[in-house]
Amino acid sequence: MHQDRELQALLRLTAWLSPAFPIGSFAYSGGLERAVADGLVRDSGMLRCWLETLTGKGSVWNDAVLFAEGHRSHADAARLAELAELAAALAGSRERHQETMLLGEAFLTAAQAWPDDVFGRLPKKASYPVAVGAVTGAHGIGLEKALAAFLHAYLSQAVSAGIRLGVAGQKDGLAILSGLEEHMIDVAARAARSGLDDLGSATVQADIAGLRHETQQTRLFRS
Template sequence: MSSASQTQALLRLMAWLSPAFPVGGFAYSGGLERAVHDRLVSDALGLRDWLSTLLTHGSGWNDAVLLAAAHRAVGRPEEIVELSALGLALAGSAERHLETLSLGRAFVAAASAWPHPVFDRMPKDCPYPVAVGAISAAHGVGLEQALAAYSHALVSQGVSAGIRLGICGQQEGLKILQGLEALAESTAQQAAGSCLDDLGSASVQADIASLRHETQVSRLFRS
């Protein structure tokens, strides 16, 4: 790929995983709101630990494995359909299912502003990481770069949710982003060499928080 093409792919990746990209990620906390309510996360250090666990042992890791698989399968539509079904089946709660499906649909719709035949091959119900993986590959975005950006976006969204929930300030949030930068990079490197056998999580508290959030009366987020 030429340097100009690499720059174009980078610019698209930056746009697609920017907080301003219209996928509605601001409406979801992935169970963090319930964790704050239950005092499982009460400060910036707790938020950093929560996000690092998701990234390495929770939904963030599974998302990375699915993204990598979709990136490699971009030329095989039937595999993308199978990966989409698997990604939705892995959702541990109704809200997690809603989150990944809604973000995936919104991502496909918004990214279609950059025309490509891949959009004609995408299933209607496509979870977020599968959509990002397939569309990134179709536009020439490198796998490891897509994984790193996706992991960083997950951390960034978690920090934003933490600030809105009042458990940290903006400066503390920036320190969390800086502190987890290396972890996002190493997770991307590991996920780039993963296969579907590497799927699995051990973030039980996060899964329970996501389930308990479904019955929470007063809330800011949809998950």
């Protein structure tokens, strides 16, 4: 029975973080489109560096910390409300706020196909990492495994965006994902041990790119 529960958790995690899960993540680049337009990311090597920095020291690291806190707080409605408010306030631009809130809303709507009391404890509007963290925690999915899957889903989508923006090919994209496996494991382990005092980023160029995207005339993505 224990093995059956583990397999069930794996199946749910795979479904929720699959590119096919209907949240619309393909529409966002998190500022990457502007970075490409400004010449900050010009090839697959620079794309890998960009993504490694964001996940280790930037906005995605903060998302991982918020995910972990949401996972641990899944049974506490008051704590989840505070966390959701903090996560929304941390969004560094209008598009970043729109991205994380709309993805969170879409995730909570779709994930209710797996009923659980956690949906009543979460605010109606919660950022994406808080929403996914709380739901995976409520379903008994291990924090470190959930974080690793969350980071992999982000990187897969970001690599796909890079391919669509013409800075990498499909073979390059797979090499990036393969090359960042140890990095994902390390970030997941650090985030699993983190607390809110570990929030913080040092990716000024990425933050500026996210802001500058708001005025970009020709674009494929919403952020």
